[in-house]
Amino acid sequence: MASDLWPGMVGERMTIGPEPSLVDVVSGEEPLAEAGAPQTPTGAPIRGRSLRQIAWSRLKRDRVAMAGGAIVILLILVAVFAPLIVKLLGHPPNEFHQALINPELQTPTGKFGGISWNFLFGLEPVNGRDLFSRIVYGARISLLIAFLATAVAVVIGTVLGVVSGYFGGWVDAFISRTMDVFLAFPLLLFAIALAGVVPDQAFGLSGDSLRIGLLIFIIGFFGWPYIGRIVRGQTLSLREREFVDAARSLGARWPYVIFRELLPNLIAPILVYATLLIPTNILFEAALSFLGVGVRPPTPTWGGMLSDATHFYQIAPHFMIFPGLAIFVTVLSFNLFGDGLRDALDPRAR
Amino acid sequence: MRRDSAFWFGSRGRRSTVAVAASAALALALPACGGGGGGETTNTNAQFDAAVGKVFNPSDAKGGTLTYANSGDWDSLDPADTYYAYSWNFIRYYGRSLLMFAPEPGEASTKLVPDLAEALGTPSDNAKTWTYKLRSGIKFEDGTPVTSKDVKYAVERSLDKDTFPNGPTYFNDFLNLQGYTSPYKDPSPDKLGLKAIETPDDQTIIFKLKAPFSGFDYFAQLPATIPVPRAKDTGTKYKEHVISTGPYKFETNQLGKSFALVRNDQWDQATDPNRKALPDRIEVSLNVNADDIDNRLIAGDLDVDVAGTGVQPATQGRVLSDPNLKKNADSAEAARLWYVSVNPDVAPLNNIHCRKAILYGTDHEGYQRAYGGSVGGDIATNMLPPLIPGATKFDLYNFGSMKNGDVNAAKQELQQCGQPNGFATNLSYRAERPKEKATAESMQQSLAKVGIKVTLKPYPQGDYFRLYAGKPDFAKKAGLGLMVNGWAADWPDGFGFLSQIVDSRVIRASGGNTNLSVKIPAVDALIDKALVTTDVKQREAIWPQIDNLVMEQAVVLPGVWARGLLYRPPNLTNVFVNDGFQMYDYVSLGAQK
Numbered sequence: 001m002a003s004d005l006w007p008g009m010v011g012e013r014m015t016i017g018p019e020p021s022l023v024d025v026v027s028g029e030e031p032l033a034e035a036g037a038p039q040t041p042t043g044a045p046i047r048g049r050s051l052r053q054i055a056w057s058r059l060k061r062d063r064v065a066m067a068g069g070a071i072v073i074l075l076i077l078v079a080v081f082a083p084l085i086v087k088l089l090g091h092p093p094n095e096f097h098q099a100l101i102n103p104e105l106q107t108p109t110g111k112f113g114g115i116s117w118n119f120l121f122g123l124e125p126v127n128g129r130d131l132f133s134r135i136v137y138g139a140r141i142s143l144l145i146a147f148l149a150t151a152v153a154v155v156i157g158t159v160l161g162v163v164s165g166y167f168g169g170w171v172d173a174f175i176s177r178t179m180d181v182f183l184a185f186p187l188l189l190f191a192i193a194l195a196g197v198v199p200d201q202a203f204g205l206s207g208d209s210l211r212i213g214l215l216i217f218i219i220g221f222f223g224w225p226y227i228g229r230i231v232r233g234q235t236l237s238l239r240e241r242e243f244v245d246a247a248r249s250l251g252a253r254w255p256y257v258i259f260r261e262l263l264p265n266l267i268a269p270i271l272v273y274a275t276l277l278i279p280t281n282i283l284f285e286a287a288l289s290f291l292g293v294g295v296r297p298p299t300p301t302w303g304g305m306l307s308d309a310t311h312f313y314q315i316a317p318h319f320m321i322f323p324g325l326a327i328f329v330t331v332l333s334f335n336l337f338g339d340g341l342r343d344a345l346d347p348r349a350r
Numbered sequence: 351m352r353r354d355s356a357f358w359f360g361s362r363g364r365r366s367t368v369a370v371a372a373s374a375a376l377a378l379a380l381p382a383c384g385g386g387g388g389g390e391t392t393n394t395n396a397q398f399d400a401a402v403g404k405v406f407n408p409s410d411a412k413g414g415t416l417t418y419a420n421s422g423d424w425d426s427l428d429p430a431d432t433y434y435a436y437s438w439n440f441i442r443y444y445g446r447s448l449l450m451f452a453p454e455p456g457e458a459s460t461k462l463v464p465d466l467a468e469a470l471g472t473p474s475d476n477a478k479t480w481t482y483k484l485r486s487g488i489k490f491e492d493g494t495p496v497t498s499k500d501v502k503y504a505v506e507r508s509l510d511k512d513t514f515p516n517g518p519t520y521f522n523d524f525l526n527l528q529g530y531t532s533p534y535k536d537p538s539p540d541k542l543g544l545k546a547i548e549t550p551d552d553q554t555i556i557f558k559l560k561a562p563f564s565g566f567d568y569f570a571q572l573p574a575t576i577p578v579p580r581a582k583d584t585g586t587k588y589k590e591h592v593i594s595t596g597p598y599k600f601e602t603n604q605l606g607k608s609f610a611l612v613r614n615d616q617w618d619q620a621t622d623p624n625r626k627a628l629p630d631r632i633e634v635s636l637n638v639n640a641d642d643i644d645n646r647l648i649a650g651d652l653d654v655d656v657a658g659t660g661v662q663p664a665t666q667g668r669v670l671s672d673p674n675l676k677k678n679a680d681s682a683e684a685a686r687l688w689y690v691s692v693n694p695d696v697a698p699l700n701n702i703h704c705r706k707a708i709l710y711g712t713d714h715e716g717y718q719r720a721y722g723g724s725v726g727g728d729i730a731t732n733m734l735p736p737l738i739p740g741a742t743k744f745d746l747y748n749f750g751s752m753k754n755g756d757v758n759a760a761k762q763e764l765q766q767c768g769q770p771n772g773f774a775t776n777l778s779y780r781a782e783r784p785k786e787k788a789t790a791e792s793m794q795q796s797l798a799k800v801g802i803k804v805t806l807k808p809y810p811q812g813d814y815f816r817l818y819a820g821k822p823d824f825a826k827k828a829g830l831g832l833m834v835n836g837w838a839a840d841w842p843d844g845f846g847f848l849s850q851i852v853d854s855r856v857i858r859a860s861g862g863n864t865n866l867s868v869k870i871p872a873v874d875a876l877i878d879k880a881l882v883t884t885d886v887k888q889r890e891a892i893w894p895q896i897d898n899l900v901m902e903q904a905v906v907l908p909g910v911w912a913r914g915l916l917y918r919p920p921n922l923t924n925v926f927v928n929d930g931f932q933m934y935d936y937v938s939l940g941a942q943k
Contacts, residue, residue: 104670
């Protein structure tokens with residue numbers, strides 16, 4: 001049950017919302033400020049801290065999570081500034097440099113895969129493309145697809161989860177069964193099949209843009225039950241709480257309750273699980289490009305590079321190591337940061 | 351794929367667990383390179399290409415076990431149902447067809463010699479009728495004498511493409527069938543109702559064709575002419591134990607796993623001047639990982655990679671860079687061309703000058719590099735591989751002197767076809783073939799330099815010819831102006847190489863075509879002329895003329911005349927490349943253990 005994931009929620013309220021309307025003690029940390037509040041022995045008033053500040057200080061103390069977060073930000077910057085980075089530090093990603101490749105061995109003539117100041121990660125076998133540039137551009141595609149797909153999943157999952165949890169009854173039953181259907185879907189097969197039949201132009205897009213859009217749609221559209229289940233569980237427990245009863249008894253209708261009372265409380269879990277969904281989506285996108293579904297060559301993707309590298313791993317292992325490391329580091333940092341975020345927002349889950 | 355990461359990271363102390371797992375994964379990710387060093391060799395005369403054009407380690411010593419491995423599985427061990435060159439090579443261990451390729455190194459092996467028959471075929475009625483006389487004294491493994499009726503029955507069986515879908519259709523296409531479909535539907539009591547084959551006595555067999563065909567002897571070497579005893583024919587189950595007429599017979603056969611051959615005591619060396627039958631026993635393993643096969647060859651655990659097309663790219667690098675390994679390697683020329691079909695049905699490639707721009711603009715060395723440089727093959731300047739008798743090398747577009755493409759000539763052609771700034775087209779290739787992907791990417795880059803924008807379209811290899819590039823309607827709708835292609839001769843002569851790829855009349859709208867772009871009436875007329883020219887030299891001179899016409903029309907962009915890098919473990923005896931199959935001659939091999 002989704003609510004088991006938040007054992008600390010029962011009997012307690014947590015928000016990173018505009019204001020705490022009730023004052024609760026949060027797990028024994030520093031008390032909140034109030035007028036006429038206690039003072040330190042020196043007489044200075046104890047400044048209250050909002051929950052956001054408490055969570056942030058907890059997060060700051062978690063060094064592993066901060067390291068993960070720093071790498072995440074670095075990756076995002078790399079993806080955003082990819083053309084500039086490649087212009088400064090690398091060669092155009094699709095440009096061949098076959099003069100540096102041994103024709104019979106098909107491997108770079110230099111040692112360690114041709115790594116040099118000119119080619120930071122070496123060259124791709126056979127065609128001699130700059131591996132560094134291709135990894136940098138690959139980051140763009142991986143992160144773009146993962147973020148947008150997660151956004152799609154979060155939006156759909158939140159809407160349906162809240163509706164399902166709040167209204168209950170046959171609405172809940174219907175949406176829950178729909179979630180089950182989506183979870184049972186053979187997603188990989190569907191993605192492969194769909195990518196095979198998509199025409200060259202559709203929905204006003206064509207070429208790579210169309211295929212990226214398709215991947216975002218597939219990964220996101222089928223990922224919503226993951227968020228949906230969690231949000232539904234939270235909503236179910238939240239709607240029984242006193243503040244919801246209070247709001248209702250004052251005459252609030254469901255839009256007010258959902259948008260002003262429930263959603264602010266849901267932001268925390270949504271944020272955490274969105275952050276944990278991103279690496280899953282990165283791996284899924286890598287698997288699809290590994291299988292040849294997704295963007296067409298020569299556009300570089302980490303999964304696609306891994307797929308090409310399997311034929312050369314004995315004689316040019318660098319070609320497998322760098323994309324593999326890129327995926328590994330990305331997924332690891334998101335996971336560590338997401339874990340740290342969850343710990344910071346709800347220490348009871350430790 | 352869907353995983354709740356809380357499941358993986360959900361326990362106490364998970365941070366340190368993660369760190370440990372991370373470093374372990376990293377350690378495992380760095381592969382242990384190297385592995386088995388060069389095999390120790392006791393033969394001091396081992397050198398690179400020692401088995402090309404000559405016999406390496408000649409021997410008459412009998413004995414030992416010869417071990418083979420296959421990275422996949424046979425299409426079928428049944429002589430009526432097989433279409434792989436390695437299978438046609440290997441089948442001579444357990445079957446004797448009317449004729450066979452001479453077991454000699456070099457050019458001699460492109461010539462046919464009699465096997466089951468006493469001599470080459472005798473044509474009559476302007477090459478519409480072919481007569482063969484069988485040797486006497488040849489028996490099946492159970493002692494029953496072989497007669498011409500067993501050969502007729504075998505050919506009748508091979509006509510049944512419902513029961514045996516894999517084999518070639520040359521007999522279906524050329525015999526005067528008169529509606530005959532299959533011996534399994536034959537109303538006559540002896541099941542020999544096909545009138546197109548006559549057996550006036552036990553030693554004579556006569557084939558009657560629909561139209562004259564001068565190259566019929568090449569049909570007589572097909573496995574379909576290996577005799578099959580009707581009493582022991584079990585239809586689709588016959589492949590489980592094929593009744594042997596050769597020097598070896600099946601001892602065991604585990605379909606999909608392995609099989610073993612032992613000496614056939616009913617085979618009489620006196621009737622067989624072609625086979626030495628050196629080993630006592632032959633063992634074959636199936637579905638072995640391709641890289642594993644290479645490793646075992648180098649380590650000395652395996653004698654032959656039966657597929658015979660050469661080592662994997664990773665092993666190629668190892669073998670070529672280590673002199674101890676390179677001296678055990680042979681670079682075998684193949685009767686195979688890797689090429690790109692240039693589709694005149696897709697605009698603007700309907701204009702010959704736009705097609706010529708493609709041929710001028712391509713980086714030919716880049717194409718060759720996709721296959722492993724000079725070891726993978728030679729840059730092809732025309733279609734006919736040099737191995738084909740009568741092949742003449744010519745170079746209409748200066749591939750040889752302008753190896754990386756001629757940008758100026760290409761741009762001039764673009765002017766002439768009305769596309770001075772270039773144009774856009776699509777290039778298809780088989781997704782699972784890394785060499786074809788490398789070819790496609792190389793062409794994309796080189797053609798971009800003259801302004802031709804190429805979009806790559808990979809399709810699955812299994813249906814590439816049935817549904818995609820090989821289906822004319824699909825290719826046209828998908829705008830496939832360029833289609834990566836490849837073809838190996840069914841046998842090394844002009845007809846065996848060209849007939850399926852330049853004759854416009856073999857193109858079927860229903861798909862399954864290998865001829866994707868050649869529709870030239872003059873070529874069709876020349877093919878018809880070659881079919882009836884019985885004089886070998888005159889016939890051989892026609893094929894280069896056809897090659898010339900196709901190249902003039904620029905509907906084919908030749909890439910590479912393929913070579914295979916074969917590895918020859920030092921304990922093999924009597925090793926040489928048979929140019930009829932372009933791999934080691936299997937029936938001549940011996941194992942010195």
